[in-house]
Amino acid sequence: MAEKSAYRYIGRNKPRTDGLAKVTGTALFSADITMPRCLVGKILRSPHAHARILSIDTKKAEALPGVKAVVTGADAPVKYGILPVSQDEYPLAVDKVRFVGDEVAAVAAIDEATALHALDLIDVCYEVLPAILDPHEALIRDDVKIQERTQEANIERRIHLVFGDMEKGFAEADYIREDRFFKDAASHAFLEPHSALAQFSDGKLTLRTSTQVPHYVQRALSRVLGIPAEKIRVIKPVLGGGFGGKGEPLPLEFAASLLAIKSGQPVRITHSREEVFLTHRGRHPEQMTLKTGVKKDGTITAVQFSSLLDGGAYGSYGVVTMIYSGQLLTAPYRVPAYSFDSVRVFTNKPPCGAQRGHGGVQPRFAFEVHLDRIAADLGIDPLEIRYHNAIEPDTVTVNELRITSCAFKECLDKAAEAVDWKEKHGKLPYGKGIGLAGGFYVTGAAYPIYANPMPHSQVQIRVDRDGGVTVFSGASDIGQGSDTLLVMIAAETLGIPEQSVRVVSADTETTPVDLGSYSSRVTFMAGNACRKAALKIRDRLLAACAGQLERNQKDLTIAGGYLFEHGKEEPLMTFAEVAVLAEAAGVDLCAMGSYRPPELAGSYKFGGVGPSPAYSFGAQTAEVEVDTETGEIRVTKIHCAHDLGFALNPLTASGQAEGAVVMGFGETVLEHHAFLPGGRHSGPNFLDYKVPTSLDVPEVDVTLVESIDPSGPYGAKEIGEGSLHPSLPAIVNAIYDAIGCWFHDLPLTPEKVLAAIAKKKEAP
């Protein structure tokens, strides 16, 4: 790998390639695209948390002038689900509804008012069933079955894994501590509501949809609708934020498609903000217990973790969430013996799924607070106990996760230095405090969602006669900036100006497969595929030049858009001339590159979830002020130090971390995805669900730590998700430093803070 300073494009701040379109209003999101004769689709949703559908009468709705199609579950009674083990959803309900908001029927009409009127005319007869809203009740109630496939009560799945010698680990401990934690649900709250525009003509379905995973949507549509995948084109237009909430096939995508097929006209369904909250797939509420043994000096000897995940009504990504929740506690600290027991249950609430930092966020909050409590009990500095147990590069964790590049200690140093840790921790006046936490996360999953031996990402690069280069990639830019990174990597590898490179992405008809934007995989996997394709093309071009110009290939290089001979300042020709020369010589100017992770699965059942080709590491310190009269928490600053391998584009990388930290802050003190006793969402809107505003947020200071990963593209790893994990516990630990009260339940409210202060006064 070349010295960093030798790079011409990567490693430098580059504004997004779609930035000008977005800042002038010309960028077209899914809901901005229209077509001749386009109809408006609307979805009828269940008013009950749990009910049997006795009958659906759509005759009156169909008879309403302006209505062009009505569909129900009977139109596509085929189950699907993002995970092969959780095929439990229908496009529209068949026989039963399982939460308030579950999709029952859909209509397409000439305008919104007619479509809404038609929904009122659909007559659904329900037999209301008992609803289960409490996950503890779901564990034991055998008389109520939310999903028929559950064997014991409403348990979707249990997992029990043991690594190392637990008995020995706890026997060797000088001190053992056990704590319980709870992290409540959160929602992605992306700004762009889901939107899907379906068109069916000549036996071919085209769906423009706000999805993070066009490939998986295409597969699911094919299976459910019985249309060959080759006759389905899924396009992701500009996408307004996903964070996991657009990471799986969703009912509106099937409903729009069914309506378009039935009506013969294009149909668009766009969710209202309320529907976005009801569709959900957000963070699982999770009850957690941690028991940890340590030596007097703080050395961890054993960790025992158990958790209960409240999954809501359907499977979604939940089984993976459950496995991740346990698998991701064996770093960034050395844990010689580890066990976890987790269980995911169904309840009659909107389904939970994947949300930024998927699986690891709740246990990371719990563990980092637990670790601070142990440190406090033993009189060890929280920084010291972390440093003492910190994992090193090139190690294997007790659950067989292969760690390669790792700059966790450097992250701890940077985060601590930023707050003057040694001088300030434990020494600030009452009401003010600082807190520290660490974390790590996968850079893409080592295994695809459906088992297959193919690459996870493929990129095709084509060189034109004018020297222009097109990168074709299935990767979905969901706002994180992946299209821009592909331009940078292609330009760097080929040695041509970035302006000569354009990207065509996320269209199943024109771009090769990329599995999608989830698990922080895109920079690493699509980046590697792009680099490989560019290297192939570069070598072909240089070989053609060497042959035609009678030069030695290894003496030729392309840089800045020109062909050079080593040691000579004057270029031999332009890149466009190189392309013409090569094409005339019969060289194929189109090449594919692909990436598939190495075999990394653990030698045990479920050992395929957790392994990643590389892990990011991070540490954060939070500065807080607590108003002890009102209970108000003011997080003034968060310092985030994150090992992302190599910052291909520092401008967008730091932006990812800033956004993740603020999302973590919101989950800690503001956001509450709550339900009323009957199962209705308590406030599916931005007034009740409090997303941080510019007045709420702390100042965020990001340090990009570079460990140069051996298998990342130019050494890069992830930053967009792992940088969320430490934010929650860093804030909670800082509040302890400020007022001497521990908090084990999130989100934190002023009421909880005041109650804790009062309790502490009673019994100091």
Add this chain to the structure above:
Amino acid sequence: MRTLKFILNGDPAEIGVNDGETLLEVLRNRLGLTGTKQGCDQGECGSCTVLIDGQPVLSCLILAIRVENRQVTTIEGLAEGGKLHPVQVAFHEGGAIQCGFCTPGMVLTAKALLDRNPYPTRNEIRTALSGNICRCTGYTKIVEAVERAAEVISEKADG
């Protein structure tokens, strides 16, 4: 249905609208100006912000008929003669855009702030933008971009 006359991005506009139609609906559905975004339709997210006589207004909460004879500026009308407004340049170059859905409303709100207060403090910027939710950036680069735009505008005014 009645005829609405107003000035849209500097040009006279005349269009038939229903009494109950919001300005957002008319801009997006009748006039094809989709740069104005619908994020919540409840006046909570700020994505639909446009300028009416220079003041930021939530277009999902105002009936179209209320803009009779008034000046409406949408994101499509901010660049003058193809030249981007300094706020647009600062957002683009400063990495203040991620998914871009909040961007039109955010940019127009910032423009209105700088028109009435060319030298805002950081806190004044945060206050002015507090009705515009951004879920991607954490606001750091947005606030910095507004500061940068203020500098550029004042340099021009001084120079």
